[in-house]
Amino acid sequence: MSAATGQQQAAGPAPADEEAPKTPLQRLLGAQAFQILAVLLVLVVLFSAAEPDAFPSVNNFRNIVVNVSILAIIGVGMTFVIITGGIDLSVGSVLVFSGVVAAKTMEALGGQGVGVSLIGALVACVSGVLWGLLNGVLVAKAKVPPLIVTLGSLGMALGGAQIITGGIDVRGAPTVLTDTIGFGRLFGQIPYLSLISLVVVVLGAVLLHRTRFGRYTYAVGSNDEAARRVGVRVDRHLILIYTLAGFCAGLAGILNLAFFASTTIAGQSNTALNVIAGVVIGGTSLFGGIGTIAGTVVGLFIPAVLQNGFVIMGVQPFWQQVVVGAFLIVAVYVDQVRRAAAARGARARRSVASRFSRPARARRKEAQ
Protein backbone atom coordinates (compact mmCIF):
# COMPACT_ATOMS: atom_id res chain seq x y z
CA MET A 1 0.00 0.00 0.00
CA SER A 2 2.68 2.49 0.99
CA ALA A 3 4.71 1.52 -2.04
CA ALA A 4 1.72 2.27 -4.25
CA THR A 5 1.21 5.74 -2.79
CA GLY A 6 4.90 6.47 -3.10
CA GLN A 7 4.78 5.48 -6.71
CA GLN A 8 1.84 7.75 -7.38
CA GLN A 9 3.55 10.68 -5.73
CA ALA A 10 6.72 10.07 -7.66
CA ALA A 11 4.81 9.83 -10.90
CA GLY A 12 2.63 12.80 -10.04
CA PRO A 13 4.42 15.58 -11.91
CA ALA A 14 5.28 13.37 -14.88
CA PRO A 15 4.00 14.48 -18.28
CA ALA A 16 0.61 13.25 -19.41
CA ASP A 17 2.13 10.40 -21.31
CA GLU A 18 -0.69 7.94 -20.77
CA GLU A 19 -4.31 7.40 -19.95
CA ALA A 20 -5.66 6.30 -16.60
CA PRO A 21 -5.28 2.60 -15.78
CA LYS A 22 -8.33 0.47 -16.43
CA THR A 23 -10.19 -0.96 -13.48
CA PRO A 24 -10.51 -4.74 -13.19
CA LEU A 25 -14.22 -4.42 -13.98
CA GLN A 26 -13.49 -2.57 -17.24
CA ARG A 27 -11.00 -5.25 -18.13
CA LEU A 28 -13.54 -7.98 -17.45
CA LEU A 29 -16.23 -6.30 -19.54
CA GLY A 30 -13.76 -5.76 -22.34
CA ALA A 31 -12.64 -9.38 -22.49
CA GLN A 32 -13.92 -11.31 -25.47
CA ALA A 33 -14.51 -14.35 -23.28
CA PHE A 34 -16.92 -12.30 -21.20
CA GLN A 35 -18.77 -10.91 -24.20
CA ILE A 36 -19.13 -14.37 -25.68
CA LEU A 37 -20.48 -15.59 -22.34
CA ALA A 38 -23.16 -12.91 -22.65
CA VAL A 39 -23.98 -14.19 -26.15
CA LEU A 40 -24.22 -17.72 -24.79
CA LEU A 41 -26.60 -16.60 -22.04
CA VAL A 42 -28.75 -14.78 -24.61
CA LEU A 43 -28.93 -17.97 -26.69
CA VAL A 44 -29.95 -19.98 -23.64
CA VAL A 45 -32.65 -17.42 -22.77
CA LEU A 46 -33.96 -17.35 -26.35
CA PHE A 47 -34.16 -21.14 -26.64
CA SER A 48 -35.74 -21.33 -23.17
CA ALA A 49 -38.36 -18.80 -24.20
CA ALA A 50 -39.04 -20.62 -27.45
CA GLU A 51 -39.22 -24.10 -25.92
CA PRO A 52 -39.93 -23.56 -22.22
CA ASP A 53 -40.87 -27.22 -21.67
CA ALA A 54 -38.07 -29.03 -23.47
CA PHE A 55 -35.00 -26.77 -23.51
CA PRO A 56 -34.43 -25.54 -19.94
CA SER A 57 -34.45 -28.92 -18.19
CA VAL A 58 -31.77 -30.59 -16.11
CA ASN A 59 -31.67 -33.50 -18.50
CA ASN A 60 -31.24 -31.33 -21.54
CA PHE A 61 -28.53 -29.20 -19.97
CA ARG A 62 -26.78 -32.39 -18.91
CA ASN A 63 -26.91 -33.55 -22.52
CA ILE A 64 -25.30 -30.34 -23.70
CA VAL A 65 -22.59 -30.56 -21.05
CA VAL A 66 -21.80 -34.16 -21.99
CA ASN A 67 -21.58 -33.19 -25.66
CA VAL A 68 -19.07 -30.47 -24.82
CA SER A 69 -17.02 -32.52 -22.33
CA ILE A 70 -14.74 -34.40 -24.72
CA LEU A 71 -14.24 -31.37 -26.98
CA ALA A 72 -13.36 -29.25 -23.94
CA ILE A 73 -10.49 -31.59 -23.03
CA ILE A 74 -9.05 -31.25 -26.53
CA GLY A 75 -9.81 -27.53 -26.34
CA VAL A 76 -7.50 -27.10 -23.33
CA GLY A 77 -4.50 -28.35 -25.32
CA MET A 78 -5.61 -26.44 -28.40
CA THR A 79 -5.83 -23.18 -26.45
CA PHE A 80 -2.19 -23.51 -25.39
CA VAL A 81 -1.15 -24.28 -28.98
CA ILE A 82 -3.06 -21.36 -30.50
CA ILE A 83 -1.74 -18.93 -27.86
CA THR A 84 1.77 -19.76 -29.06
CA GLY A 85 0.60 -18.74 -32.52
CA GLY A 86 0.43 -22.34 -33.72
CA ILE A 87 -2.36 -24.71 -34.70
CA ASP A 88 -2.99 -28.43 -34.27
CA LEU A 89 -5.13 -30.03 -36.96
CA SER A 90 -4.18 -33.54 -35.92
CA VAL A 91 -6.16 -33.81 -32.66
CA GLY A 92 -9.16 -35.62 -34.21
CA SER A 93 -6.95 -38.24 -35.82
CA VAL A 94 -4.81 -38.58 -32.71
CA LEU A 95 -8.02 -39.15 -30.73
CA VAL A 96 -8.99 -41.94 -33.14
CA PHE A 97 -5.52 -43.47 -33.19
CA SER A 98 -5.28 -43.43 -29.40
CA GLY A 99 -8.73 -44.97 -29.09
CA VAL A 100 -7.76 -47.68 -31.56
CA VAL A 101 -4.51 -48.66 -29.89
CA ALA A 102 -6.23 -48.59 -26.49
CA ALA A 103 -9.12 -50.74 -27.76
CA LYS A 104 -6.76 -53.19 -29.42
CA THR A 105 -4.64 -53.42 -26.28
CA MET A 106 -7.65 -54.01 -24.04
CA GLU A 107 -9.04 -56.55 -26.51
CA ALA A 108 -5.75 -58.41 -26.46
CA LEU A 109 -5.59 -58.38 -22.66
CA GLY A 110 -9.21 -59.49 -22.43
CA GLY A 111 -11.51 -59.06 -19.48
CA GLN A 112 -13.87 -56.33 -18.44
CA GLY A 113 -12.09 -55.19 -15.30
CA VAL A 114 -10.72 -51.97 -13.86
CA GLY A 115 -7.10 -53.03 -14.42
CA VAL A 116 -7.56 -53.52 -18.14
CA SER A 117 -9.39 -50.21 -18.42
CA LEU A 118 -6.60 -48.37 -16.65
CA ILE A 119 -4.02 -49.93 -18.95
CA GLY A 120 -6.17 -48.86 -21.89
CA ALA A 121 -6.34 -45.30 -20.60
CA LEU A 122 -2.59 -45.27 -20.11
CA VAL A 123 -1.98 -46.58 -23.61
CA ALA A 124 -4.27 -43.93 -25.10
CA CYS A 125 -2.54 -41.11 -23.22
CA VAL A 126 0.94 -42.36 -24.15
CA SER A 127 -0.13 -42.60 -27.77
CA GLY A 128 -1.37 -39.01 -27.65
CA VAL A 129 1.83 -37.84 -25.99
CA LEU A 130 3.96 -39.49 -28.67
CA TRP A 131 2.01 -37.91 -31.53
CA GLY A 132 2.18 -34.55 -29.78
CA LEU A 133 5.91 -34.98 -29.23
CA LEU A 134 6.36 -35.68 -32.94
CA ASN A 135 4.36 -32.56 -33.83
CA GLY A 136 6.31 -30.47 -31.34
CA VAL A 137 9.75 -31.60 -32.47
CA LEU A 138 8.88 -30.98 -36.12
CA VAL A 139 7.47 -27.53 -35.35
CA ALA A 140 10.17 -26.38 -32.93
CA LYS A 141 13.30 -28.05 -34.23
CA ALA A 142 12.65 -28.74 -37.93
CA LYS A 143 10.86 -25.37 -38.24
CA VAL A 144 8.13 -26.83 -40.44
CA PRO A 145 5.00 -24.62 -40.13
CA PRO A 146 2.53 -26.08 -37.61
CA LEU A 147 -0.27 -26.09 -40.18
CA ILE A 148 1.73 -28.45 -42.39
CA VAL A 149 3.17 -30.58 -39.58
CA THR A 150 -0.23 -31.27 -38.06
CA LEU A 151 -1.91 -31.68 -41.46
CA GLY A 152 0.68 -34.37 -42.08
CA SER A 153 0.22 -36.05 -38.72
CA LEU A 154 -3.56 -35.80 -39.17
CA GLY A 155 -3.23 -38.06 -42.20
CA MET A 156 -0.61 -40.29 -40.61
CA ALA A 157 -2.56 -40.91 -37.40
CA LEU A 158 -5.85 -41.55 -39.20
CA GLY A 159 -4.16 -43.76 -41.78
CA GLY A 160 -2.32 -45.56 -38.99
CA ALA A 161 -5.58 -46.22 -37.16
CA GLN A 162 -7.12 -47.61 -40.33
CA ILE A 163 -4.10 -49.82 -41.01
CA ILE A 164 -4.30 -51.27 -37.48
CA THR A 165 -8.03 -51.97 -37.73
CA GLY A 166 -8.32 -52.65 -41.46
CA GLY A 167 -10.65 -49.67 -41.54
CA ILE A 168 -13.31 -51.34 -39.42
CA ASP A 169 -14.18 -49.80 -36.08
CA VAL A 170 -13.26 -51.76 -32.99
CA ARG A 171 -16.55 -52.09 -31.16
CA GLY A 172 -16.90 -52.58 -27.49
CA ALA A 173 -14.78 -51.67 -24.52
CA PRO A 174 -14.58 -53.12 -21.02
CA THR A 175 -17.98 -52.72 -19.41
CA VAL A 176 -16.38 -51.02 -16.42
CA LEU A 177 -15.22 -48.31 -18.77
CA THR A 178 -18.49 -47.80 -20.64
CA ASP A 179 -20.72 -48.10 -17.59
CA THR A 180 -18.81 -45.76 -15.29
CA ILE A 181 -16.86 -43.31 -17.42
CA GLY A 182 -19.13 -43.53 -20.44
CA PHE A 183 -22.56 -43.33 -18.84
CA GLY A 184 -22.03 -43.34 -15.11
CA ARG A 185 -23.02 -40.41 -12.95
CA LEU A 186 -21.80 -39.25 -9.59
CA PHE A 187 -24.75 -39.32 -7.14
CA GLY A 188 -26.85 -40.25 -10.16
CA GLN A 189 -26.61 -36.69 -11.41
CA ILE A 190 -23.19 -35.58 -12.58
CA PRO A 191 -21.71 -37.57 -15.48
CA TYR A 192 -18.20 -38.84 -14.70
CA LEU A 193 -17.21 -37.86 -18.23
CA SER A 194 -18.00 -34.23 -17.47
CA LEU A 195 -16.27 -34.42 -14.08
CA ILE A 196 -13.06 -35.61 -15.75
CA SER A 197 -13.41 -32.84 -18.28
CA LEU A 198 -13.93 -30.29 -15.52
CA VAL A 199 -10.78 -31.45 -13.76
CA VAL A 200 -8.76 -31.13 -16.97
CA VAL A 201 -10.22 -27.69 -17.67
CA VAL A 202 -9.44 -26.44 -14.16
CA LEU A 203 -5.91 -27.87 -14.22
CA GLY A 204 -5.39 -26.36 -17.68
CA ALA A 205 -6.63 -22.96 -16.53
CA VAL A 206 -4.36 -23.01 -13.48
CA LEU A 207 -1.41 -24.06 -15.61
CA LEU A 208 -2.06 -21.35 -18.19
CA HIS A 209 -3.01 -18.46 -15.95
CA ARG A 210 -1.09 -19.06 -12.72
CA THR A 211 2.20 -20.75 -13.48
CA ARG A 212 5.45 -19.81 -15.14
CA PHE A 213 4.74 -22.41 -17.82
CA GLY A 214 1.61 -20.48 -18.78
CA ARG A 215 3.45 -17.16 -18.69
CA TYR A 216 6.04 -18.52 -21.10
CA THR A 217 3.25 -19.78 -23.35
CA TYR A 218 1.96 -16.24 -23.77
CA ALA A 219 5.49 -14.88 -24.14
CA VAL A 220 6.37 -17.34 -26.90
CA GLY A 221 3.19 -16.47 -28.77
CA SER A 222 3.63 -12.76 -28.21
CA ASN A 223 7.29 -12.38 -29.23
CA ASP A 224 9.34 -15.53 -29.42
CA GLU A 225 12.55 -13.62 -30.11
CA ALA A 226 12.09 -11.53 -26.95
CA ALA A 227 11.44 -14.70 -24.97
CA ARG A 228 14.56 -16.30 -26.39
CA ARG A 229 16.71 -13.28 -25.51
CA VAL A 230 15.67 -13.31 -21.86
CA GLY A 231 16.58 -16.96 -21.64
CA VAL A 232 13.26 -18.76 -22.18
CA ARG A 233 13.92 -22.07 -23.89
CA VAL A 234 11.44 -21.47 -26.68
CA ASP A 235 11.97 -24.69 -28.64
CA ARG A 236 11.61 -26.83 -25.56
CA HIS A 237 8.50 -24.94 -24.57
CA LEU A 238 6.86 -25.44 -27.98
CA ILE A 239 7.61 -29.16 -27.85
CA LEU A 240 5.97 -29.36 -24.42
CA ILE A 241 2.90 -27.45 -25.66
CA TYR A 242 2.31 -29.74 -28.64
CA THR A 243 2.92 -32.72 -26.38
CA LEU A 244 0.27 -31.37 -24.02
CA ALA A 245 -2.16 -31.02 -26.93
CA GLY A 246 -1.38 -34.60 -27.93
CA PHE A 247 -1.93 -35.80 -24.37
CA CYS A 248 -5.33 -34.09 -24.28
CA ALA A 249 -6.28 -35.73 -27.57
CA GLY A 250 -5.14 -39.13 -26.26
CA LEU A 251 -7.17 -38.71 -23.08
CA ALA A 252 -10.13 -37.66 -25.21
CA GLY A 253 -9.54 -40.85 -27.22
CA ILE A 254 -10.13 -43.19 -24.27
CA LEU A 255 -13.14 -41.14 -23.11
CA ASN A 256 -14.56 -41.21 -26.62
CA LEU A 257 -14.15 -44.97 -26.65
CA ALA A 258 -15.89 -45.22 -23.28
CA PHE A 259 -18.76 -43.01 -24.42
CA PHE A 260 -19.45 -44.51 -27.86
CA ALA A 261 -18.10 -48.03 -27.19
CA SER A 262 -16.56 -47.67 -30.62
CA THR A 263 -13.41 -46.16 -32.06
CA THR A 264 -15.45 -43.83 -34.36
CA ILE A 265 -12.77 -43.88 -37.06
CA ALA A 266 -14.89 -42.06 -39.61
CA GLY A 267 -16.59 -39.79 -37.12
CA GLN A 268 -13.80 -37.39 -36.15
CA SER A 269 -12.91 -35.65 -39.38
CA ASN A 270 -14.34 -32.34 -38.15
CA THR A 271 -13.25 -32.61 -34.52
CA ALA A 272 -10.11 -30.50 -34.87
CA LEU A 273 -11.94 -27.81 -36.79
CA ASN A 274 -14.81 -27.76 -34.30
CA VAL A 275 -12.38 -27.38 -31.42
CA ILE A 276 -10.42 -24.66 -33.20
CA ALA A 277 -13.70 -22.84 -33.91
CA GLY A 278 -14.62 -23.02 -30.22
CA VAL A 279 -11.20 -21.79 -29.12
CA VAL A 280 -11.31 -18.87 -31.53
CA ILE A 281 -14.93 -17.96 -30.74
CA GLY A 282 -13.83 -17.90 -27.12
CA GLY A 283 -11.44 -15.04 -27.82
CA THR A 284 -8.11 -16.78 -28.33
CA SER A 285 -6.21 -15.02 -31.08
CA LEU A 286 -4.89 -17.06 -33.99
CA PHE A 287 -2.00 -14.59 -34.09
CA GLY A 288 -0.84 -15.71 -30.65
CA GLY A 289 -0.33 -14.09 -27.29
CA ILE A 290 -4.01 -13.83 -26.32
CA GLY A 291 -6.46 -16.38 -24.98
CA THR A 292 -8.10 -17.99 -21.96
CA ILE A 293 -9.27 -21.47 -21.06
CA ALA A 294 -12.58 -20.06 -19.80
CA GLY A 295 -13.15 -18.46 -23.20
CA THR A 296 -12.53 -21.78 -24.91
CA VAL A 297 -15.09 -23.55 -22.74
CA VAL A 298 -17.70 -20.87 -23.44
CA GLY A 299 -16.74 -20.90 -27.12
CA LEU A 300 -17.35 -24.65 -27.29
CA PHE A 301 -20.74 -24.33 -25.62
CA ILE A 302 -22.06 -22.02 -28.34
CA PRO A 303 -22.15 -24.63 -31.14
CA ALA A 304 -23.44 -27.27 -28.70
CA VAL A 305 -26.28 -25.05 -27.48
CA LEU A 306 -27.20 -24.04 -31.03
CA GLN A 307 -27.28 -27.65 -32.19
CA ASN A 308 -29.36 -28.74 -29.23
CA GLY A 309 -31.71 -25.77 -29.46
CA PHE A 310 -32.31 -26.18 -33.18
CA VAL A 311 -33.07 -29.87 -32.82
CA ILE A 312 -35.55 -29.18 -30.04
CA MET A 313 -37.18 -26.37 -31.99
CA GLY A 314 -37.49 -28.60 -35.01
CA VAL A 315 -35.25 -26.38 -37.13
CA GLN A 316 -33.12 -28.38 -39.52
CA PRO A 317 -29.92 -29.03 -37.50
CA PHE A 318 -27.86 -28.17 -40.57
CA TRP A 319 -28.53 -24.56 -39.69
CA GLN A 320 -26.20 -25.01 -36.75
CA GLN A 321 -23.20 -25.26 -39.07
CA VAL A 322 -24.27 -22.11 -40.88
CA VAL A 323 -24.68 -20.13 -37.67
CA VAL A 324 -21.47 -21.44 -36.09
CA GLY A 325 -19.59 -20.53 -39.26
CA ALA A 326 -20.93 -16.99 -39.02
CA PHE A 327 -20.00 -16.84 -35.32
CA LEU A 328 -16.47 -17.91 -36.15
CA ILE A 329 -16.00 -15.22 -38.76
CA VAL A 330 -17.47 -12.55 -36.49
CA ALA A 331 -15.21 -13.65 -33.63
CA VAL A 332 -12.08 -13.35 -35.73
CA TYR A 333 -13.32 -10.05 -37.16
CA VAL A 334 -13.77 -8.70 -33.63
CA ASP A 335 -10.27 -9.86 -32.76
CA GLN A 336 -8.87 -8.10 -35.83
CA VAL A 337 -10.68 -4.85 -35.10
CA ARG A 338 -9.49 -4.99 -31.54
CA ARG A 339 -5.86 -5.54 -32.47
CA ALA A 340 -6.01 -2.79 -35.07
CA ALA A 341 -7.57 -0.43 -32.50
CA ALA A 342 -4.84 -1.29 -30.01
CA ALA A 343 -2.16 -0.41 -32.56
CA ARG A 344 -3.96 2.79 -33.59
CA GLY A 345 -4.65 3.67 -29.98
CA ALA A 346 -0.96 3.60 -29.15
CA ARG A 347 -0.19 6.02 -31.96
CA ALA A 348 -3.13 8.33 -31.33
CA ARG A 349 -2.34 8.50 -27.65
CA ARG A 350 1.21 9.49 -28.37
CA SER A 351 0.20 12.50 -30.45
CA VAL A 352 -2.45 13.53 -27.95
CA ALA A 353 0.07 13.17 -25.16
CA SER A 354 2.66 15.32 -26.84
CA ARG A 355 0.05 17.98 -27.54
CA PHE A 356 -0.97 18.17 -23.90
CA SER A 357 2.34 17.69 -22.17
CA ARG A 358 4.20 20.46 -23.95
CA PRO A 359 2.64 23.26 -21.86
CA ALA A 360 3.11 21.22 -18.71
CA ARG A 361 6.80 20.88 -19.49
CA ALA A 362 7.11 24.59 -20.26
CA ARG A 363 5.44 25.38 -16.97
CA ARG A 364 7.90 23.21 -15.11
CA LYS A 365 10.81 24.89 -16.83
CA GLU A 366 9.48 28.25 -15.73
CA ALA A 367 9.21 27.00 -12.19
CA GLN A 368 12.84 25.92 -12.12
Place this chain on the structure above:
Amino acid sequence: MTAALEARGLRREFGHVRALDGADFDVDLGEVVALIGDNGAGKSTLVKALSGSLAVDSGEILSDGRPVTLDSPAAARSLGIETVYQDLALAPHLDPVQNMYLGREVMRSGLLGRLGFMDHTEMKDHTRRAFADLGATVRDFSAPVGSMSGGQRQQIAVARAAAWASRVIFLDEPTAALGVVQTRNVLDLIRRVRDRGIAVVFISHSMPHVIEVADRIQVLRLGRRIATYDAKQTSMEELVGAMTGAINQDAA
Protein backbone atom coordinates in the same frame (compact mmCIF):
# COMPACT_ATOMS: atom_id res chain seq x y z
CA MET B 1 40.57 4.06 -12.34
CA THR B 2 39.76 0.64 -13.77
CA ALA B 3 37.09 0.68 -16.43
CA ALA B 4 33.83 -1.14 -15.70
CA LEU B 5 34.09 -2.69 -19.12
CA GLU B 6 36.98 -2.42 -21.50
CA ALA B 7 37.74 -3.85 -24.92
CA ARG B 8 41.23 -4.02 -26.37
CA GLY B 9 41.97 -4.67 -30.00
CA LEU B 10 38.78 -6.52 -30.88
CA ARG B 11 38.79 -8.03 -34.34
CA ARG B 12 35.96 -9.68 -36.15
CA GLU B 13 35.60 -10.47 -39.83
CA PHE B 14 32.51 -11.50 -41.75
CA GLY B 15 33.93 -13.09 -44.88
CA HIS B 16 36.10 -10.36 -46.35
CA VAL B 17 34.44 -7.57 -44.41
CA ARG B 18 36.37 -6.39 -41.38
CA ALA B 19 33.58 -5.28 -39.07
CA LEU B 20 35.96 -4.74 -36.15
CA ASP B 21 39.56 -3.96 -36.94
CA GLY B 22 41.31 -3.73 -33.59
CA ALA B 23 38.60 -1.76 -31.86
CA ASP B 24 39.17 -0.40 -28.35
CA PHE B 25 36.44 0.72 -26.04
CA ASP B 26 36.02 1.60 -22.39
CA VAL B 27 33.30 2.78 -20.06
CA ASP B 28 33.42 3.63 -16.34
CA LEU B 29 30.76 3.15 -13.72
CA GLY B 30 28.49 6.17 -13.36
CA GLU B 31 29.13 7.68 -16.76
CA VAL B 32 27.29 7.80 -20.06
CA VAL B 33 29.49 6.96 -23.01
CA ALA B 34 28.06 7.63 -26.44
CA LEU B 35 29.23 5.39 -29.23
CA ILE B 36 28.89 7.05 -32.60
CA GLY B 37 30.00 6.34 -36.12
CA ASP B 38 28.70 6.20 -39.64
CA ASN B 39 26.71 3.22 -40.88
CA GLY B 40 28.99 0.21 -41.09
CA ALA B 41 31.54 1.68 -38.67
CA GLY B 42 31.13 -1.35 -36.42
CA LYS B 43 28.93 0.04 -33.63
CA SER B 44 26.44 -2.80 -33.67
CA THR B 45 29.14 -5.44 -34.00
CA LEU B 46 30.99 -3.94 -31.04
CA VAL B 47 27.85 -3.87 -28.91
CA LYS B 48 27.02 -7.45 -29.85
CA ALA B 49 30.53 -8.55 -28.94
CA LEU B 50 30.36 -6.75 -25.58
CA SER B 51 26.90 -8.08 -24.74
CA GLY B 52 27.76 -11.68 -25.49
CA SER B 53 25.75 -12.04 -28.70
CA LEU B 54 28.72 -12.37 -31.00
CA ALA B 55 32.12 -13.99 -30.66
CA VAL B 56 35.20 -12.02 -31.68
CA ASP B 57 38.12 -13.42 -33.67
CA SER B 58 40.72 -11.86 -31.40
CA GLY B 59 41.11 -9.20 -28.75
CA GLU B 60 40.57 -8.86 -25.05
CA ILE B 61 37.54 -7.92 -22.99
CA LEU B 62 38.08 -6.84 -19.39
CA SER B 63 35.49 -6.40 -16.72
CA ASP B 64 36.82 -4.42 -13.75
CA GLY B 65 40.30 -5.06 -15.07
CA ARG B 66 39.90 -8.82 -15.18
CA PRO B 67 39.84 -10.60 -18.55
CA VAL B 68 36.44 -12.19 -19.19
CA THR B 69 34.88 -14.35 -21.88
CA LEU B 70 31.51 -13.17 -23.15
CA ASP B 71 30.36 -16.13 -25.18
CA SER B 72 26.63 -15.85 -24.48
CA PRO B 73 24.10 -13.22 -23.40
CA ALA B 74 23.81 -15.20 -20.17
CA ALA B 75 27.53 -14.77 -19.53
CA ALA B 76 27.18 -11.02 -20.04
CA ARG B 77 24.14 -10.93 -17.80
CA SER B 78 25.99 -12.69 -15.02
CA LEU B 79 28.56 -9.87 -15.15
CA GLY B 80 25.77 -7.33 -14.69
CA ILE B 81 25.65 -6.32 -18.35
CA GLU B 82 22.23 -5.73 -19.95
CA THR B 83 21.37 -4.63 -23.47
CA VAL B 84 18.33 -2.79 -24.82
CA TYR B 85 18.09 -3.62 -28.50
CA GLN B 86 16.49 -1.38 -31.05
CA ASP B 87 13.45 -3.64 -31.28
CA LEU B 88 13.20 -3.52 -27.44
CA ALA B 89 12.49 -7.25 -27.20
CA LEU B 90 9.30 -6.79 -25.20
CA ALA B 91 6.37 -9.18 -25.43
CA PRO B 92 3.52 -6.86 -26.54
CA HIS B 93 0.71 -8.95 -25.03
CA LEU B 94 2.28 -9.08 -21.59
CA ASP B 95 2.02 -6.26 -19.07
CA PRO B 96 5.00 -4.28 -17.75
CA VAL B 97 5.42 -6.50 -14.70
CA GLN B 98 5.35 -9.68 -16.77
CA ASN B 99 7.86 -8.20 -19.21
CA MET B 100 10.07 -6.98 -16.40
CA TYR B 101 10.32 -10.47 -14.93
CA LEU B 102 10.17 -12.52 -18.14
CA GLY B 103 12.75 -15.26 -17.79
CA ARG B 104 13.43 -14.19 -14.19
CA GLU B 105 10.11 -14.92 -12.53
CA VAL B 106 10.03 -14.86 -8.76
CA MET B 107 8.58 -18.17 -7.64
CA ARG B 108 6.51 -18.82 -4.55
CA SER B 109 8.39 -20.43 -1.74
CA GLY B 110 8.07 -24.11 -0.94
CA LEU B 111 6.08 -26.70 -2.85
CA LEU B 112 3.91 -24.23 -4.79
CA GLY B 113 7.01 -22.60 -6.19
CA ARG B 114 8.41 -25.92 -7.28
CA LEU B 115 5.11 -26.63 -9.05
CA GLY B 116 5.65 -23.48 -11.08
CA PHE B 117 3.55 -20.93 -9.20
CA MET B 118 4.82 -17.37 -9.21
CA ASP B 119 4.87 -14.72 -6.50
CA HIS B 120 2.76 -12.08 -8.26
CA THR B 121 2.66 -9.63 -5.35
CA GLU B 122 6.41 -9.55 -4.97
CA MET B 123 6.96 -9.01 -8.69
CA LYS B 124 4.35 -6.29 -8.94
CA ASP B 125 5.60 -4.39 -5.89
CA HIS B 126 9.17 -4.57 -7.01
CA THR B 127 8.34 -3.42 -10.53
CA ARG B 128 6.40 -0.42 -9.19
CA ARG B 129 9.33 0.52 -6.98
CA ALA B 130 11.87 0.08 -9.78
CA PHE B 131 9.82 2.23 -12.15
CA ALA B 132 9.17 4.87 -9.52
CA ASP B 133 12.87 5.05 -8.66
CA LEU B 134 13.67 5.81 -12.27
CA GLY B 135 10.70 8.15 -12.68
CA ALA B 136 9.41 6.12 -15.59
CA THR B 137 6.02 7.45 -16.64
CA VAL B 138 4.23 4.11 -16.68
CA ARG B 139 1.24 3.90 -14.41
CA ASP B 140 -0.90 1.09 -15.77
CA PHE B 141 0.91 -2.02 -14.66
CA SER B 142 -1.68 -4.46 -15.89
CA ALA B 143 -2.25 -3.25 -19.45
CA PRO B 144 -0.46 -5.02 -22.27
CA VAL B 145 2.75 -3.27 -23.26
CA GLY B 146 1.64 -3.36 -26.91
CA SER B 147 -1.16 -0.91 -26.17
CA MET B 148 1.27 1.70 -24.84
CA SER B 149 3.07 4.48 -26.66
CA GLY B 150 6.51 4.00 -28.16
CA GLY B 151 8.00 6.19 -25.45
CA GLN B 152 6.47 4.15 -22.68
CA ARG B 153 7.64 0.92 -24.27
CA GLN B 154 11.15 2.34 -24.54
CA GLN B 155 11.01 3.33 -20.89
CA ILE B 156 9.85 -0.13 -19.89
CA ALA B 157 12.70 -1.71 -21.83
CA VAL B 158 15.25 0.68 -20.30
CA ALA B 159 13.80 0.29 -16.80
CA ARG B 160 13.90 -3.49 -17.16
CA ALA B 161 17.54 -3.39 -18.21
CA ALA B 162 18.35 -0.93 -15.43
CA ALA B 163 16.67 -3.11 -12.86
CA TRP B 164 18.78 -6.11 -13.75
CA ALA B 165 22.02 -4.48 -14.80
CA SER B 166 24.32 -4.02 -11.86
CA ARG B 167 27.17 -2.51 -13.90
CA VAL B 168 26.71 -1.82 -17.62
CA ILE B 169 23.76 -1.06 -19.91
CA PHE B 170 23.94 -0.88 -23.68
CA LEU B 171 21.22 1.14 -25.40
CA ASP B 172 21.00 0.73 -29.16
CA GLU B 173 19.34 3.80 -30.72
CA PRO B 174 16.90 4.30 -27.85
CA THR B 175 15.48 7.54 -29.25
CA ALA B 176 15.31 6.62 -32.92
CA ALA B 177 11.54 6.38 -33.29
CA LEU B 178 10.35 8.72 -30.55
CA GLY B 179 8.61 12.05 -30.44
CA VAL B 180 10.00 15.07 -28.64
CA VAL B 181 8.45 14.41 -25.23
CA GLN B 182 9.18 10.71 -25.28
CA THR B 183 12.78 11.37 -26.24
CA ARG B 184 13.11 13.74 -23.30
CA ASN B 185 11.73 11.11 -20.94
CA VAL B 186 14.16 8.50 -22.19
CA LEU B 187 17.15 10.86 -21.97
CA ASP B 188 16.13 11.76 -18.41
CA LEU B 189 15.88 8.07 -17.66
CA ILE B 190 19.38 7.50 -19.00
CA ARG B 191 20.75 10.20 -16.67
CA ARG B 192 19.01 8.70 -13.66
CA VAL B 193 20.39 5.25 -14.48
CA ARG B 194 23.87 6.77 -14.67
CA ASP B 195 23.35 8.57 -11.36
CA ARG B 196 22.81 5.19 -9.75
CA GLY B 197 26.41 4.38 -10.59
CA ILE B 198 25.77 2.23 -13.63
CA ALA B 199 27.82 2.53 -16.79
CA VAL B 200 25.59 3.49 -19.72
CA VAL B 201 26.64 3.00 -23.31
CA PHE B 202 24.43 4.94 -25.67
CA ILE B 203 24.46 4.38 -29.42
CA SER B 204 22.81 7.08 -31.47
CA HIS B 205 22.82 8.89 -34.76
CA SER B 206 21.40 11.99 -33.18
CA MET B 207 24.33 14.32 -32.40
CA PRO B 208 22.27 16.75 -30.27
CA HIS B 209 21.10 13.89 -28.04
CA VAL B 210 24.63 12.52 -27.83
CA ILE B 211 26.10 15.86 -26.81
CA GLU B 212 23.26 16.46 -24.36
CA VAL B 213 23.30 13.21 -22.44
CA ALA B 214 26.79 11.74 -22.79
CA ASP B 215 29.80 12.39 -20.59
CA ARG B 216 32.26 11.01 -23.10
CA ILE B 217 31.86 10.31 -26.79
CA GLN B 218 33.81 7.60 -28.58
CA VAL B 219 33.88 7.62 -32.36
CA LEU B 220 34.14 4.43 -34.40
CA ARG B 221 35.27 4.46 -37.98
CA LEU B 222 36.02 1.43 -40.17
CA GLY B 223 36.02 -0.90 -37.19
CA ARG B 224 38.35 1.15 -34.97
CA ARG B 225 37.93 3.73 -32.28
CA ILE B 226 39.45 6.80 -33.81
CA ALA B 227 38.62 9.42 -31.22
CA THR B 228 37.30 10.02 -27.70
CA TYR B 229 35.85 13.38 -26.77
CA ASP B 230 34.67 15.03 -23.59
CA ALA B 231 31.06 15.82 -24.40
CA LYS B 232 31.27 19.26 -22.79
CA GLN B 233 34.18 20.35 -24.91
CA THR B 234 33.23 19.12 -28.32
CA SER B 235 30.97 20.30 -31.08
CA MET B 236 28.75 18.76 -33.65
CA GLU B 237 31.23 19.77 -36.38
CA GLU B 238 34.08 18.01 -34.61
CA LEU B 239 32.04 14.81 -34.15
CA VAL B 240 30.91 14.73 -37.76
CA GLY B 241 34.48 15.39 -38.84
CA ALA B 242 35.69 12.43 -36.81
CA MET B 243 32.93 10.17 -38.09
CA THR B 244 33.67 10.95 -41.71
CA GLY B 245 37.42 10.61 -41.28
CA ALA B 246 38.43 14.24 -41.52
CA ILE B 247 39.84 14.11 -37.97
CA ASN B 248 41.77 11.19 -36.52
CA GLN B 249 42.58 11.88 -32.89
CA ASP B 250 43.62 8.48 -31.52
CA ALA B 251 46.00 7.70 -34.36
CA ALA B 252 47.71 11.06 -33.94
